[in-house]
Amino acid sequence: MNFILDYFNYWIFVVLLLIGFYAIITRDNLVKKLLGLSVFQAAVFLLFISAGKVDGGTAPIVLGGDWDAVFTNPLPQVLILTAIVVGISTLSLGLAIVVRIKEAYGSIDDVDAMARGGDLRPLIGRRPGVNGDTPSGNSSP
Amino acid sequence: MIFLGAILAIAVTMSLALVRALLGPSVYDRVLAVNMFGTKTVLLLSCMAFVAGRSDYLDLALAYALINFIGVLAVLEFFRQRERATETPEGHIRHPKPATAHAHAHADTDPATDAASGASEAAGDSEPGA
Amino acid sequence: MNWVDILCAAMGIAGGFFVLVGGIGALRMPDLFTRMHAASLTDTLGSLLILSALMIQFGLSLATLKLVAIAIFLLFTSPVASYALANAALLSGHRPIVARGDQPDELDLDDLLIREPELPEAGADGVRPEQNR
Amino acid sequence: MTGLLSGFILSLCVLVALGAMQARNLFTAVMLMGIFSLLVATEFLLLDAPDVALTEAAVGAGISTVLLLSALALTGEKEQSRPVHQGVATFVIVVTAILVVVATFEMPLLGDPSAPVQTHVAAEYIPMTRDLIDIPNIVTAVLASFRGYDTLGEVIVVLTAAIGVLFLIGPDAPDPRRGAAGSPRITEGLKHHQPLRIVGKAVIPFILLFALYVQFHGEYSPGGGFQAGALFAAAIILYGLLEGRPAAASIIPPRVLRMMAAIGALLYGGVGVVTLALGGNFLEYNVLASTQTTAQQIGIIVIEAGVGITVAGVLLAIYHAFAARGRA
Secondary structure (H helix, E strand, C coil): CHHHHHCHHHHHHHHHHHHHHHHHHHCCCHHHHHHHHHHHHHHHHHHHHHHHCCCCCECCECCCCCCCCCECCHHHHHHHHHHHHHHHHHHHHHHHHHHHHHHHHCCCCCHHHHHHHCCCHHHHCCCCCCCCCCCCCCCCC | CCCHHHHHHHHHHHHHHHHHHHHCCCHHHHHHHHHHHHHHHHHHHHHHHHHHCCHHHHHHHHHHHHHHHHHHHHHHHHHHHHHHHCCCCCCCCCCCCCHHHHHHHHHHCCHHHHHHHHHHHHCCCCCCCC | CCHHHHHHHHHHHHHHHHHHHHHHHHHHCCCHHHHHHHHHHHHHHHHHHHHHHHHHHHCCCHHHHHHHHHHHHHHHHHHHHHHHHHHHHHHCCCCCCCCCCCCHHHCCCCCCCCCCCCCCCCCCCCCCCCCCC | CHHHHHHHHHHHHHHHHHHHHHCCEHHHHHHHHHHHHHHHHHHHHHCCCHHHHHHHHHHHHHHHHHHHHHHHHHHCCECCCCCCCHHHHHHHHHHHHHHHHHHHCCCCCCCCCCCHHHHCHHHHHHHHHHHHHCCCEHHHHHHHHHCHHHHHHHHHHHHHHHHHHHHHHCCCCCCCCCCCCCCCCCCCCCCCCHHHHHHHHHHHHHHHHHHHHHHHCCCCCCCCHHHHHHHHHHHHHHHHHHHCHHHHHHHCCHHHHHHHHHHHHHHHHHHHHHHHHCCCCCCCHHHHCCCHHHHHHHHHHHHHHHHHHHHHHHHHHHHHHHHHCCCC
16 A cells, blocks of 8 residues: 555556557547647656655755755756747647648548548648738638 | 645635536536636645745746636637637537527527628538538 | 734635635536636635735735735636636527526527627728738 | 645546546547646646746646647537547557556655665756856756756757748648638637726736746746746737737737747857857857856856747747638
């Protein structure tokens, strides 16, 4: 029992990781896959941050010049801080691809069928300017 | 220890709001629950700042309060776009009352909605799976 | 424990009570609007009580200023968000359950709702051209 | 008490993640992910990482919800497909679970001060921050000075991702619906909600002020360029939600945003070039001023400003790309 409680946070991270992983594999919807990726990512972030925790420590920001206090390890925090911002950049890149797929194929589900069809022409699209793509005077029916 | 009661109540309320967010039934219930949850997080963080004796944690509470508001507005904007883009907002009403159907019929005769639906038809707004 | 601490603990517990009542209301009430009512009203009072107790504990400092900012912010944004949410729900066809009579549609809310104005004809309006570039 | 609260928050995390993955409506899933992000941020704070918590709150709960919702407005919110490959998935998950759980037994306990991660390079950072840099926020010191190369790389990654997004759905990307007859003209924002406008517009200056505080007070309290950039972007996005995206685009045009994204990264790299020119190594701030701590602080402030400019530019450019897509 003690052993379960000792490792409780690790069990949670494992469960979160697996929830995200399962969603990535089994969901065909592309946005859902990206959300699964976010959960997976969050599990890794939590693991890193908890690795830096020190018992009796405080946040690595010195209050009142007290440099001798016990501080939590700042290194994992630095890594994860930047990783979160990179995470949203990659998430938006993924969403941009999903939006293009939706426009080209009319669906963001059932990607396997699209891949089997092998027709990539809709994704390439028309060149800008062909379609009345001028900044003003557009949208007149 | 002074704020033990408050922290306890906030934690319980967070789980209640979470249950509401998971149960739904309508999307508006979920948005309400998310908003509630955000407010409770702000309060929890403020109390934690006091318990930890670190007033710099209050920056976080402030940031959460600001971000929460933006989240709700983003949702409202999303609803507005959906009302514009599709004729009948689907899948978000599971109201037990028969009034729902009537309300829908009412909304359909609304000129603004008509115009929007006409526009989306003209655009060939392809429905998923079509 | 001096009397300030006791006062703060009392305010914290009272605030916690209101927050909790709001949570129970949001879970147990029968329809969206009553839930919203329970949540938003108690939110304001509960938050203010807890934040005031914290302000007293922190004393005169930058922390109290931040807490005041949080309190003012919650005081303004939370009701406004509730209003907008209720409006969006009503526009989408949700109607509150009313006790008297079985026809909720008798409730004519159309004049109260704030609708988006119809979009003007393309090109004839004052909307700026897209500034994408 | 902290341990109990932490366990409670983590349990809620699992519940929300399960709910989000099970939801058939993607809008519901996004809402639950917003809650998930708040929970994760609270857990970060409980693990003594306020900087990370601030980033997660600003980026995860705020910007990411906005971006996901604007993407859903373009792709539809119903999940059409049923789960697939469940047999294979279960097998893979069980194998992964066994591997990860076995690996877990090798992990040090939470908060163990003698864990390997605590005993190597990290232990050096705290006294070195005191002696060489002398700013209270050790995270900022490590981020901007000790691991400055690393952060430069991350900034470039963020910039690259934005370039990718703009290639795919930016204003110059092919868009079959833009300008087509009858394409929805969604430009007005929430203008018709007078209360929202009044409160929202009153709030925006304070968010901007707070963003500047987080940027320039980041050496003394939780914050820094990444968080400030996200908060600044959030303020402009709030204006865009209230007044319509074109109004936000007229404050800072997307052209300027793209320049901001590049200029921030250039500023960061430029500091490195300047230190090279002054006879130091790349990003060796010590040559910037006569005393070491002053030189380090100058370097940190400049590169944090670069990070802030890039992050704000990137996030806003991405927001505009999504919000303008498919609209006349």
